Amino acid sequence: MDTKRAARYPFLRESSEFAEKNSADLEQLMTSDLYAPARNRGRERVLQALEGSEVSAVELTNDYDRLIEVMSYPYARMIVSQVGDRFLTKRYALSEAVRMNKLLVKEDNSTLLIVSEELGVSSTADRDGLIHMKFPDYLMLASRLNSVEWKLINSDIHHGIVYLPQEKFSRLMQNALQDKIESELPLMTPDEFKNCMTGDVTCVNLALMDAKMKMSPTNGEGMKIDYLPPCLVRILEMSRNGMNLPHSARFAIVTFLKALGLGYDDIIKVFSESPDFDESKSQYQIKHIMGDLNGSEGYSPPECKTMKTNGLCYNPDTLCEQEWMTHPLKYYRAKSRNSKRGDRPGPKGPEETH
Numbered sequence: 001m002d003t004k005r006a007a008r009y010p011f012l013r014e015s016s017e018f019a020e021k022n023s024a025d026l027e028q029l030m031t032s033d034l035y036a037p038a039r040n041r042g043r044e045r046v047l048q049a050l051e052g053s054e055v056s057a058v059e060l061t062n063d064y065d066r067l068i069e070v071m072s073y074p075y076a077r078m079i080v081s082q083v084g085d086r087f088l089t090k091r092y093a094l095s096e097a098v099r100m101n102k103l104l105v106k107e108d109n110s111t112l113l114i115v116s117e118e119l120g121v122s123s124t125a126d127r128d129g130l131i132h133m134k135f136p137d138y139l140m141l142a143s144r145l146n147s148v149e150w151k152l153i154n155s156d157i158h159h160g161i162v163y164l165p166q167e168k169f170s171r172l173m174q175n176a177l178q179d180k181i182e183s184e185l186p187l188m189t190p191d192e193f194k195n196c197m198t199g200d201v202t203c204v205n206l207a208l209m210d211a212k213m214k215m216s217p218t219n220g221e222g223m224k225i226d227y228l229p230p231c232l233v234r235i236l237e238m239s240r241n242g243m244n245l246p247h248s249a250r251f252a253i254v255t256f257l258k259a260l261g262l263g264y265d266d267i268i269k270v271f272s273e274s275p276d277f278d279e280s281k282s283q284y285q286i287k288h289i290m291g292d293l294n295g296s297e298g299y300s301p302p303e304c305k306t307m308k309t310n311g312l313c314y315n316p317d318t319l320c321e322q323e324w325m326t327h328p329l330k331y332y333r334a335k336s337r338n339s340k341r342g343d344r345p346g347p348k349g350p351e352e353t354h
C-alpha cells in the first residue's frame with residue numbers, strides 16, 4: 001500500500017483501505033481526540049475552498065499524518081453536506097480538483113493511471129510520455145474548456161483514441177474529479193454525528209456568508225442606481241414610461257437585478273412603476289426567469305455581446321468602450337469600485353469575470 005498516494009488522493013480505494021487497516025471509522029473520526037487534527041484539517045479544506053478556490057497540498061512524511069490527511073477528506077465532505085449550499089458544494093469540488101491537478105502533473109504513469117481509473121476514465125501511457133484516452137471520455141471532459149488548445153482541430157486523435165501530454169491529461173482529470181465530488185454530495189450524515197459537527201458547520205456557514213457578500217456585485221449594500229450601466233438605465237426608463245419592453249429586455253433586467261441580489265418583491269416593484277403594469281402577468285414572467293417556478297437557479301444576465309445582438313446596448317459610454325468591458329455586471333462593479341476610491345466614474349475598471 002502506498003500511503004503517500006493514499007494521502008495525496010484521498011478519494012482512492014487505496015485510501016479507504018489505509019483507513020480500514022488503521023481501524024479509522026466514522027465514529028472514531030467524529031468522536032475521538034485522536035482524530036481532532038483530521039477534523040481541523042477537514043474544516044480547513046472547506047475554508048480554503050471558500051477563501052482561495054484551492055485546497056492546499058501538504059507533503060507528509062509519516063503514516064500518522066497521512067492517515068489524518070485521508071480522514072480529513074470525508075470530514076470535509078460531511079461539513080459541505082451539512083451546510084447544503086450549492087455554491088459551496090461546487091466551490092469545494094473545484095478546489096479539491098484543482099489541488100489534485102497540481103499534484104497529478106508531477107506523478108509517474110502508474111499513479112496517473114490509478115487515479116484516472118478511479119475517476120472512471122480508462123487510459124494507458126506510451127513510452128513517449130503520452131497518455132491515451134477514449135474519444136468519448138475526452139469529449140465529455142474537454143468540451144467545457146474554451147481555450148483554443150482544447151478545440152478538436154488541435155487534438156491528436158487517431159482511430160477513436162486521443163493522445164495527450166501529462167499536463168493536459170491531468171487538467172481533464174480535474175474536471176472528472178470535480179464532477180465526481182459534485183455528484184456524490186450531499187452525503188447523509190447520521191443524526192448522532194450532527195451535533196459533533198455543529199461548531200465546524202457554523203464556522204463554515206459564516207465564512208460562506210462572507211464569501212458570498214464579497215462576491216456580490218453590491219457587496220451586500222443593495223443596488224445603487226448610479227452604478228447601473230446605460231443599457232439597463234434605458235430599459236428601466238422604458239418600463240417606467242409604459243413602453244412595450246421586448247422579452248429580451250425584460251429578461252436582461254430581471255436577471256441583472258437578481259444577480260445584484262434583489263429578490264422577487266424588489267424586482268416586481270421595478271415593473272410596478274409601469275403605467276400598464278399587470279401584476280399576474282409580470283409575476284409569472286419574473287418568477288419564470290428567476291427560476292422560482294421550476295426550482296432551478298434561474299438564468300444568468302446576458303453579456304454585452306448578447307445585449308448588442310438583441311439591440312439592447314443603449315447609449316454606451318466611455319466605460320463601455322473599454323476593451324475589458326464584456327458584461328453589464330462588470331460595468332456595475334467598476335463604477336462601484338471607482339466610486340469607493342473616490343475616482344470620477346470613468347474608464348478605470350478591473351479585468352474580471354462576472
Ligand code: SF4
Pocket residue numbers: 229230231232303304307308312313314315316317320321325326327328331
Ligand atoms: S457595452 Fe455593455 S454595459 Fe455598456 S451599454 Fe452596452 S451592453 Fe450595457
